[in-house]
Amino acid sequence: MPKRLLPWLALCACMSLQAAPELAQSRIQALAAQPYWLAIGHYTPAKLGGWRSYVDDPKFFLADDGEHSPEHELAATLKALYASPSLGDKHAQCVYPARTRWLKQQLQLTDLPTVECKEFATWYHDINPHSAVLVFPAAYLNSPSSMFGHTLLRIDQADVDSNNTALLSYALNFGAFIEGMDNSILYAWKGLMGGYPGLFALVPYREKLSEYSRLENRDLWEYRLNLTPEETGRMVEHVWELKQVRFKYFFFDENCSFRLLELLEIARPGAELTDHFPLYAIPTDTVRAVKDAGMIDKIDYRPSREKELLARAEPLDSAEKHLAVRLADDDKLLDSAEFKALPPDRQALVQDAAFRLLRYRATGKERDEADAARSYQLLRAINVNPPPALQVERPGQPEEGHQSLTWQLGAGSRDGQAFGDYGLRMAYHDLEDNSYGFPQGAQLELGDLRVRQYEGNRWQLQNLDLVSIRSMTPRSTMLKPLSWQVTGGWERVLGKNSDNHDDTLVGHINGGAGGSWKLTDGLQAYALGTARIETNPDFAATIAPALGFDSGLLWRNDLGNLSLEGSGDFFHNGEVRRNLSFGQQFELTRDLGLRLSAEREFSHQAGPVNEVMLQLRWYHY
Template sequence: MRTTLQYGLALIWLASGTPVYANPLPDTGQLHEHPDWLTLLHYQKNRYTNGYTSQADDDAFFLSDDGKHSPESELRTTLAAISAPGEGDGHARCRFPARDRWLREQLALPETDIECPEYDDWKTTLNTETVTLVFAASYLNSPSSMFGHTFIRLDPPQDDDEADLLLANTISYAADAAAHDSEILFAYKGIFGGYPGITSIKPYYEMVRLYSDIEHRDLWEYQLNLTQDEVDFMLAHAWELRDINFDYYFFDENCAYRLLALIDVARPGTDLLDEVSTHAIPSDTVRWVVDKELVQEVKYRPSAATSVTHSLNTLPGDHQTLASAVANGYVAVDSQEVNRLPDRERAHLLDATYDYVRYQSEADAWPREHAAPLSHALLRTRSQIRDVAAADKPPEPEVRDDQGHDTFRFSVGGGRMGERNFSQLTLRPAYHDVLDPPAGYRSGAQLQFLRLDARYYTDNDELQMEQIVGVEIRSLSPRTPFFSPLSWQVGFGGRRTDTETDRVFTPYLEGGAGGSWMLGAKMQAFALATADLEIDNDLNKGYDAAPGADLGLLHQNNRFSLMAGVKTKAWIVGNQHRQDQLYTRAGWHLGRDFSLFGEFTREDHYDRYRTTWQLGLHAYF
């Protein structure tokens, strides 16, 4: 009798478009406030008012007209919809299999014989037994990838067959950016939610090709310890999200955030989204997944660039020179210089040179008429050397990206500028400074967002904003006989600057480019041509510009970091003058949570010499 009444009420609901609730449908009570339901519908508590709002920005995700703001209405409407008669892929049970399963479990609803061929075929095709969270390391040359990227790999049953994993499918969430948008426009729209975010499914080999082979980013694979039941529930929810739009925000509601939501759905109670405050940086989100004991195994997949660099770096110095000459066509593969080497050394040289030529033919588009015959000659000559194994693969880094320091930094310090003593507080939500603990981060890389430096001067009890960093990026990539990357920097924000009579706060834009060279295992030298622009009414003519140079040394190890050098600028628009600076900055790393820091500058500006120093403590959260 109960089922018959449910059936009749569902018919009324379908005919009228208005949900009908009566005793035959189970009493849901306060089920709409259940954490699992709120997670499944992506509801978040409103910040300033009572109630909830779903982060889904697509009407197709809701069955109720006010479902975006009413968990109760959406639950009741969903319950009526899954209880309604009907067949085929358009039925609510087939459109929302995760909701259907959860409601039936919570309310002990009887199963029905409704078939969902499209969903069933999709699940069969994916054939997923385990789930792996994949982290692609940071890539500074693209605003969309500066913090790294995460996606989920859906692993089929396999017997340690690498080929099977490359054919596995992946779930990825990313901004659906217009193809003609520039990198600057992408960054702007990404920060302020100007793009829809879409969930896509692609084969893993395509992701490896993109991130590892083209963008030269190492991949870390974190196999999750989800049960088969949890994996199936994750897939059911992923089906519900296939074509659903969530507005994409670069800092918080990004690729990593959406994957945390999927894991929260799969294993209720993990509450990974509760870890997100002001931002969700992919390396941080991986750290949270590890801390929640969700990871069963971790594997490292070096990029093509990492593999080639390792192969070349294991050659002695004179062999590196010879390999470069062979690769560039200055020395023949069967030359006397190559043939006189012992078999083991010659095999290593040929292997490394072949890897380098193949890499350059793909990454830098070396002409085929040069790369193809050279590759063939290298392989033919190498095949004649028997009983010599190929060189080892790159070793796994001692510290993974998720094991580095946390990205939020709070700093307190004190010092003296000229004749004035000051105390300084600094807040930096993200991400890394070249003098922060380097373990788990790319050497010579710096990426800072929204850093605030406030100073309190004791001589006149004055509190001033010393600097606001909107974005500050620096990439010091060493040049070698094989690779000649550009070292560069760019930044904008506001800062205190001197005029002839005062010290004013001005907006600024700065950039630079040049080269960097290794002087040892941990030391590199760099030389950058720079350009600065400042805009403020207190400046003569309202703005000023300065070409300049920055020459320095950078040392980094897991206990101590040091940068020292000289900067010079020639201001050419207002009061034309030079600004020269000698600087030293250092950090002493106390594990991954704290660093002591010190800074010293000696500056000549407007023919006035001034010394500034500061000591303090960085804390990472």
């Protein structure tokens, strides 16, 4: 007997109550097969037949085998709805309001006992759901859990537009529950393998807004959904059923975005949003799926504090920018002859930029009295001489960028030997891809596999990059971010047999840090110092370290994106490896590109090798 039914059945034995209706097995099976019942149970077909629920918490189910049997769970729920009202807030009608409402509608249950659900009623009244907004905090490379971005739902009340009360709304978020302080490597591993439980949480939206746009300096995109008040309420009812219920959390598939798609399918049965993501659910892809389903009415953009600072500093000349930086460090410069010599309109811009810079620096830090005093003085000056309203250029919408999986088909010549090149990248963007909708100077690739077929039908694995991350945000007078990169996997390098067209496959981890600078609009340069660890069968040592450099140019032009790069690795055993490369992507459509690349490699172990390739890239998922 299901353990969770025992309290209700014990009370039923002592009190005269209306019994649950006896349904034919065929009727129970038909109801349990309905998409809505499967959705609120989070059921999905099991690999070996039958069903399994994504919910990993036994307290969510009333039947002992409810995790695998939608029929038994439905029958157990129906029986529990007729338990004694004296159970109060622990009654099934109070614990499962979404199930209750649906079964009442389907079976015309007019004889259910009347139960006062005080806790649920108070909670629901406080949220007062009327409409919903899908919120996308943009990708943030410096946080392992946020490299692909994130999604959450904002639950609005009826007066959100008339009274501008969005900050009083609630944010519905699904995320990994982390106890303790796991390091980044352990965090990534446990996230990939489902080592963290995932929980839904409702928190004030202003807290999430502060966390993403202020603490992490991430742009926010708000997609107003066209859900009706009834659909929004139905979704919130189910959120109550998931209170403190645990799921397994996986970064790539059963993540924040996938769980929210499940909720939207409950709000609007038949939407079938999760069907589009059999392998993984990247937030931008899920936003695109919601948009393609016709569920978005309006899109709003909230720039980060960093974007606002850069936009305010944009009209300043070099001297004014330097003055703003000094002013942020010393508010006494407000009375200096240098500052007062500026026209009033320029003073307004400079002091506002200084104030924004000071507040940006304070992000995530404890309150500092000296900083607070300078902020106050700058704010007083701004009130006396206010600047014009800030206009932040709206970037490309993330969901309008190219799709995340890339098929690659290329042909080329390496030192006079022709080859075909076939590749698949699981996710999701490099510096030469179409940059519309993606963060500036950002590269994030996972599972990049390339196989080559040389003349004579000779096949070889060319490379398998498990991860490749590059962050090339340009430095400026106001902000000086660090550019960095890290790559790990297997690749072909010049070796002892390269003269016979047989390069060596090595395992490697390499990374570097340095700076990137904007030269003109669309053109930037970068220079990084690098370190590398390699396992190479041509070397005597099992593990060979190297130091080196990586520098180049990135140019956004009318045809697409161009890169010119030079790099070198200097190994402890005397091996020196250098590389010059060129790449130009021609953007045919959003999801189709043609890339021309050329490369010249140098090594002490082999003579110089030249390679040229033309590659067709199809972005698809």
